[in-house]
Amino acid sequence: MPATSTSRSASVFKPRAMQHKREAFWFYRFLSIIYDQSTNLGPWTEDMRDAAVEELDLNDPNMVVVDVGGGTGFTTMGVVNHVDAKNVTILDQSPHQLAKAKQKEPLKDCTIIEGDAEDLPFPTDYADRYISCGCIEYWPEPQRGVNEAFRVIKKGGKACIVGPVYPTHWLSQIFADMWMLFPKEEEYIEWFQKAGFVDVKLRRLNPKWYRGVRRHGLIMGCCVTGIKPTTGSSPLVLGPKIEDVKKGVNPILFLWRCFLGFIGVHCYSLIPIYMWIKDQIVPEDRPI
């Protein structure tokens, strides 16, 4: 797996504007209204989702699967093509996103619950498979979320996390840093290995029209998988959570982060359009 992300000095925006649970909650309060009509038609397509689900090896319809940060159930729709919906749980911190999932006929037998990806309400060694698509970018402590993925799956089970990749273009780096977590490919691998996963693999994902793959980064840019070799919790023991949603937040800080997030999301919404236009114009044998 070649590592292509450029190294860069620490961003002044860290943790990024939307890399906070309360800010992400409010972001999805509004985005949930148009999520299925926007995100899933542009930067996170059915082809990409099916490629990620394929990596999960859903080879038995009786498998117990948890979809963490499952939102409106777009990824879960790919999962229930392979396993019985009654064995699938969709978890998300946004009731507004989950309300959309509840309306989908193929998901009517799934269990749909509110919860935090960094503190999952499942017993240890519970599921055969864990999937989380497009959620890690909001986690204040990604290592904690990956450790939870490790804890809740059974020995021999598989976890799959889909998330953004850090851009190599300087301008996109600024907007990415302003907005949310865009990990480097090697960071994903490191989090999985530190959590205790073995056979860790990374597969790049991108829409068909996105040829300049890493240059501007993608919100759903790679899919990382790992196998749990033992029972129990991750051998990597972490201290207390750095962010508790139940605690209050400074309103000025909250508004500042929302403002930064607002700029970031707008710039990142323009990138797919820009790349799509370039794909139409630049001859196929030339990189873009």
Ligand SMILES: C[S@@+](CC[C@H](N)C(=O)[O-])C[C@H]1O[C@@H](n2cnc3c(N)ncnc32)[C@H](O)[C@@H]1O
């Ligand atoms: C980009 S959406 C992805 C939804 C879905 N997985 C899909 O494939 O379309 C990200 C989701 O992560 C959820 N989320 C963000 N932070 C979370 C957290 N700490 N715990 C649980 N869900 C979270 C958001 O509410 C949102 O529904």
